[in-house]
Amino acid sequence: xxxxxxxxxxxxxxxxxxxxxxxxxxxxxxxxxxxxxxxxxxxxxxxxxxxxxxxxxxxxxxxxxxxxxxxxxxxxxxxxxxxxxxxxxxxxxxxxxxxxxxxxxxxxxxxxxxxxxxxxxxxxxxxxxxxxxxxxxxxxxxxxxxxxxxxxxxxxxxxxxxxxxxxxxxxxxxxxxxxxxxxxxxxxxxxxxxxxxxxxxxxxxxxxxxxxxxxxxxxxxxxxxxxxxxxxxxxxxxxxxxxxxxxxxxxxxxxxxxxxxxxxxxxxxxxxxxxxxxxxxxxxxxxxxxxxxxxxxxxxxxxxxxxxxxxxxxxxxxxxxxxxxxxxxxxxxxxxxxxxxxxxxxxxxxxxxxxxxxxxxxxxxxxxxxxxxxxxxxxxxxxxxxxxxxxxxxxxxxx
Amino acid sequence: xxxxxxxxxxxxxxxxxxxxxxxxxxxxxxxxxxxxxxxxxxxxxxxxxxxxxxxxxxxxxxxxxxxxxxxxxxxxxxxxxxxxxxxxxxxxxxxxxxxxxxxxxxxxxxxxxxxxxxxxxxxxxxxxxxxxxxxxxxxxxxxxxxxxxxxxxxxxxxxxxxxxxxxxxxxxxxxxxxxxxxxxxxxxxxxxxxxxxxxxxxxxxxxxxxxxxxxxxxxxxxxxxxxxxxxxxxxxxxxxxxxxxxxxxxxxxxxxxxxxx
Numbered sequence: 001x002x003x004x005x006x007x008x009x010x011x012x013x014x015x016x017x018x019x020x021x022x023x024x025x026x027x028x029x030x031x032x033x034x035x036x037x038x039x040x041x042x043x044x045x046x047x048x049x050x051x052x053x054x055x056x057x058x059x060x061x062x063x064x065x066x067x068x069x070x071x072x073x074x075x076x077x078x079x080x081x082x083x084x085x086x087x088x089x090x091x092x093x094x095x096x097x098x099x100x101x102x103x104x105x106x107x108x109x110x111x112x113x114x115x116x117x118x119x120x121x122x123x124x125x126x127x128x129x130x131x132x133x134x135x136x137x138x139x140x141x142x143x144x145x146x147x148x149x150x151x152x153x154x155x156x157x158x159x160x161x162x163x164x165x166x167x168x169x170x171x172x173x174x175x176x177x178x179x180x181x182x183x184x185x186x187x188x189x190x191x192x193x194x195x196x197x198x199x200x201x202x203x204x205x206x207x208x209x210x211x212x213x214x215x216x217x218x219x220x221x222x223x224x225x226x227x228x229x230x231x232x233x234x235x236x237x238x239x240x241x242x243x244x245x246x247x248x249x250x251x252x253x254x255x256x257x258x259x260x261x262x263x264x265x266x267x268x269x270x271x272x273x274x275x276x277x278x279x280x281x282x283x284x285x286x287x288x289x290x291x292x293x294x295x296x297x298x299x300x301x302x303x304x305x306x307x308x309x310x311x312x313x314x315x316x317x318x319x320x321x322x323x324x325x326x327x328x329x330x331x332x333x334x335x336x337x338x339x340x341x342x343x344x345x346x347x348x349x350x351x352x353x354x355x356x357x358x359x360x361x362x363x364x365x366x367x368x369x370x371x372x373x374x375x376x377x378x379x380x381x382x383x384x385x386x387x388x389x390x391x392x393x394x395x396x397x398x399x
Numbered sequence: 400x401x402x403x404x405x406x407x408x409x410x411x412x413x414x415x416x417x418x419x420x421x422x423x424x425x426x427x428x429x430x431x432x433x434x435x436x437x438x439x440x441x442x443x444x445x446x447x448x449x450x451x452x453x454x455x456x457x458x459x460x461x462x463x464x465x466x467x468x469x470x471x472x473x474x475x476x477x478x479x480x481x482x483x484x485x486x487x488x489x490x491x492x493x494x495x496x497x498x499x500x501x502x503x504x505x506x507x508x509x510x511x512x513x514x515x516x517x518x519x520x521x522x523x524x525x526x527x528x529x530x531x532x533x534x535x536x537x538x539x540x541x542x543x544x545x546x547x548x549x550x551x552x553x554x555x556x557x558x559x560x561x562x563x564x565x566x567x568x569x570x571x572x573x574x575x576x577x578x579x580x581x582x583x584x585x586x587x588x589x590x591x592x593x594x595x596x597x598x599x600x601x602x603x604x605x606x607x608x609x610x611x612x613x614x615x616x617x618x619x620x621x622x623x624x625x626x627x628x629x630x631x632x633x634x635x636x637x638x639x640x641x642x643x644x645x646x647x648x649x650x651x652x653x654x655x656x657x658x659x660x
Contacts, residue, residue: 017532017533018501018533022553022575022579024553025553028557170455171455178579181579182579184578185578280506283455284528289502291506294477294503294507295477295503295504296453296503
């Protein structure tokens, strides 16, 4: 039985639609519109055209021998989603959902954002399609990702800092859902990751699976065989599902998801949902979740705003439960070290999110037999992280 | 027939509707929240709705968010709800429903939660983020423990959904007056009346309307077509700004409008 193309709402015991009744008609409408669109050649052709002429697809594959050499004798290849227009994989999903919004006649887009990458992508799509756009962003994140706030505003979007709860991504999602409940007739919620209620986990995966489909062909072309391992960072998990999906039925390809270990998963400050959480319901789906004994969500911590989320997509929870993907954690320090190493050995500055996958790939390279091929999802570029990097590495000033 | 159902029917026979009053447990403190609930019960509120504070309350507006967050910061634990229920039941005969997002129940264990609810004298649950489609366990277990299940209906709900909501609810159906979150509104949406009409067509026997109701005029207006008016943010706001005295005055003003009406 194929593991690919799971339609939802359930992935094993994970997923579902735990939403207020007020949202059910909207997600039903979205599900129905998506079911029509996904098999409509015109929709697919338009999405492919946008990918080609706007995003810059296919994204290239880059082998990084100097980086790989630091870890042993494996070969490491990067799938360069950082080179997409707007700087990350997020645009793949946003263009799909924005196109769908225009099909159902909703001209106002709302989105949540953590690092700001999904918010920037949504603001970009809104500008392209001539739509209105409001982005909710935790106040803490608006401070650590100030550059992306400016980008969104320049693109014409309204950015609303969210001051409730922990003032990060989870609270931005709560506030976006409240907006959606209140304005559902005119507004479509462009959800940024493979979490949330059905149809988002399956739909966002479908818009992101192009990453793995391209990469699988490119690796076959470049090295003549499938990779031994595929590595991706996992917050909500959209770039990871995107690159894993095409390989799910290739049992010889080991799949690795790297969560944000923050200060270390032995401490209270991390965002390693699958490694340290347990199943529960948050933001519309049953999935692994960082929560206390009472089911109250615990605040996550990561140096990377894009991974700083106490939940994870339900398909990941399922893939973990059946053992198809192995999930482990990378600490802030390990990720920052990998960011510096890739920058210095290859001249590529990765997003801190993606640096978690790079650090994970380094660990794999040390374990796998010599000549193994590791494919890494380089999900985004590091420009937005320069303030964080500057203070972490003390890069500013005279010396 | 459940206690809530009998009460609604009894009020209807007497030619009046019900006032349902919401307060979160643990705001401003556990003891004060218990005192506040008893005050509501003694000031003309017919049915109490006690809220379990939750970290991610997507259906709530700013007033209730602020109160529940403060409760959580004060160290609220889910098991305190059962203690609170027992105390309130000892002091008043008003039937009491618990309003909770689903994850706290899931983590407590649905069966354990139902058993504790029953033991502490609660009538059942109102579940803002649990739709009947996802509620198989809760429907079975609540039937077994003879507890009410209040599901929400929205102006956007299709006929099929209103049928399913009506079929699966016990106690009453919670008709959401407007597309939005909790909190006072100067004007009540005409959508509320239309929704109640559609629920009657779906054979809902008991319907209470909630969201945005804060004035005696709004209560009187809603009770022209519904069996109950649910007031939440307005009570929380009174408690927040004026303490128990303001809460009592608010409850008396709202329940007074029922008797006059």
